[in-house]
Amino acid sequence: MPELTSSYVDSLAPNAAAIKNGQGLVRKKSFIQLHISENGELLFGQCAGSGKTPYECSVDFIATDSPVFRCSCPSRQFPCKHALGLLYAYVEGQAFTPAPVPEDVASKREKADKREENKAKQAAGGAVKPKKVNKSALKKKINAQLEGLDLLEKLVLSLIRGGLSAIDSKTVKTVQEHVKQLGNYYLSGAQTQLRRFALLLGKGQDREESYTYAMEQLTRLHAFIKKGRVYLAARAEDPELALDHESTIDEWLGHAWQLSELKEYGLVKEAVELLQLAFYSCDDPARQEFVDLGYWLETDSGEIHRTVNYRPYKAAKLMREEDSFFELAQIPLLYKYPGDMNARVRYEEMTTRAAGEQDMERVRAGAHRSYAEVVKKVKNQLKHPLSDKNPVLLLHAASVGVTEGGQYTLTDEAGGQLVMEDIPSLPQGTLELLPFLPASALKDCCILVMFEHLLDQGRLIAQPLTLIQGGEITRLLY
Structure with missing residues (x-):
């Protein structure tokens, strides 16, 4: 015990x-x-x-x-x-x-x-039978999804032709009806994204402010329709009906990846050590779920992964809510979902130990030091319409300062700077906590930041999530 x-x-x-x-x-x-x-x-x-x-x-x-x-x-x-x-x-x-x-x-x-014992025997003997797929049923599902994409495309094109300024309460109601219909076409991913669009239009605040983001959401939906149709058509012709294990298209189509599938496609890694650098929970009305998000550093590779725990509204009281984790997690087998930066990961078991000085050295070694390269990396991700729009990276900062205009900035060793602001996508701000940190903690430190492109202003900003100085990890988001 x-x-x-x-x-x-x-x-x-x-x-x-x-x-x-x-x-x-x-x-x-x-x-x-x-x-x-x-x-x-x-x-x-x-x-x-x-x-x-x-x-x-x-x-x-x-x-x-x-x-x-x-x-x-x-x-x-x-x-x-x-x-x-x-x-x-x-x-x-x-x-x-x-x-x-x-x-x-x-x-x-x-x-x-x-x-x-039976599991161990099967693993040792290689007797694990592949999961049987009902290809006939799967093809029917693909055909239904293609019909759903046609329905969604008609709606999106009509919204684009009419213009956002012409959208009234009747149009919003029509969009909401389409949200319900998409569930009948096995397009739960698209259903979530269309509901997100409807929520943007239904905001009580200044409509003009949400138009830019609503237009971006329509662009994402249109890109998904084009990519989804090509992908489904190709998959229907594939005798194996294989999933796409390199992109997030199946997730957009509503596929829930099973650990056995991730293992089948080789999306696993043995003997991994993870250190959680940030954690927060939020309400996602588009998904109609509470979401627990953790950002973890893989100490060997320096990659930032994320764990995601979804708790549907109706079952939230019965489900375990994740929480902050402060020790080093030693994971025998780490499952990695398809995706770009900050790919989602899962594990079934782990042991823990306290993080030592050597571990903190590895954390610091994994931090990016050139902001020019960081900005290029982030922009390359943001160019893809179906990618995560809020990438998270660990940066080294020669110093954290404040401009004459009162803006916080990160400065790298070459003098490059990044502006820090609280971003709309996070449930709370963190910049107001920086003045409470000692001046020594704001020099030669590492900072975990989340990026966001402010479309209405054409600016890329970053919000600090966690500050690491020496052996101390100070979480700003909670």
């Missing part, structure tokens, strides 16, 4: 409410029995509920880094408040009586061991 602390238990909770409720069970002395197995790998007990029969709950640490939570309660939240309460009771030093492992837990352990 790992060392149990309040912070560790907090990190296992799906949300803040679960933490509060789990701790509340301990304060109310709701646990009737508290037991621990003889080898210390299992905590289990009974907790009084609303009915006559108490809930049987347990936390199994037979795999130290992956605790297994079990409970007889009907909650769909995982882990539930009873399992969390069990851990909080242990952390607070309540008495746990030694007892044999319950039969039902022993039986479940045995079944889990057999599953893992």
Whole structure:
């Protein structure tokens, strides 16, 4: 069993409410029995509920880094408040009586061991069977998607011909109806982007300000229609119906990549170490989901990856909310999604350790030092209409200063400068925090920044997310 602390238990909770409720069970002395197995790998007990029969709950640490939570309660939240309460009771030093492992837990352990054993045998023998694809059904889906693209194209062209200034509430309603229809054509990615366009038009603020961004969104949709149609037509002719594992076109079409698919296309990397440099959660009404975003530095390559956790509105209370992570993650197998800069990554398991001085040296070594090259790299990405419009890079700054006009700037070793401003895409500003940092922290430092091109002004700006000076990492976004 790992060392149990309040912070560790907090990190296992799906949300803040679960933490509060789990701790509340301990304060109310709701646990009737508290037991621990003889080898210390299992905590289990009974907790009084609303009915006559108490809930049987347990936390199994037979795999130290992956605790297994079990409970007889009907909650769909995982882990539930009873399992969390069990851990909080242990952390607070309540008495746990030694007892044999319950039969039902022993039986479940045995079944889990057999599953893992079978997986290991298949992996060793290369007996993993490729997933069977119903090609007939897939071709029908592709044809439906092509029909959906035709429908979307008619709408986009009519909006362009009519001009944004002619759009009224009736037109917005028509767009919203098309958003719903796209779901019938298996175009969930395009559905999200069209909803984003509708939201831009429906903003209560000055319409003129949103016209530029609405026009860009139409441009993105038009580019997607052209690329999507060519791609789907080619895929329909491909006897293997293979996915495009080099671009994001399938994601735009609504494909949800499975880890098995990423592995099949070789989009995996072994023995990777990641250090999270920034994290934030936001509400994305276009996706109708809450989104948890983490930006991580791969210490060997210096690449900045991102982890993304989507929590649909309807199920958000039942899903685990990600949080900031401060240790170094050692990942046996890292899955990488198709994409350009800041490609999305996922992993199934990891171990952790504290970041040392050598790790911080590798972080500093991965920072870009020429802003001219950085700007060129960012602009090359922004030229592609389907690319991520907010790339994130780690830069070295010889100094952070303020111009006579009050603008913050980054200066590289050659004297090149980048203007820093709070960008619209982030949920909060960070520049207002810079004056609270000591002057020594703003020289010879590394700064993680997010870029955005202000279309209505024709300027490229960057917002600081994190500042790294020596061995200290100061997160400005939270």
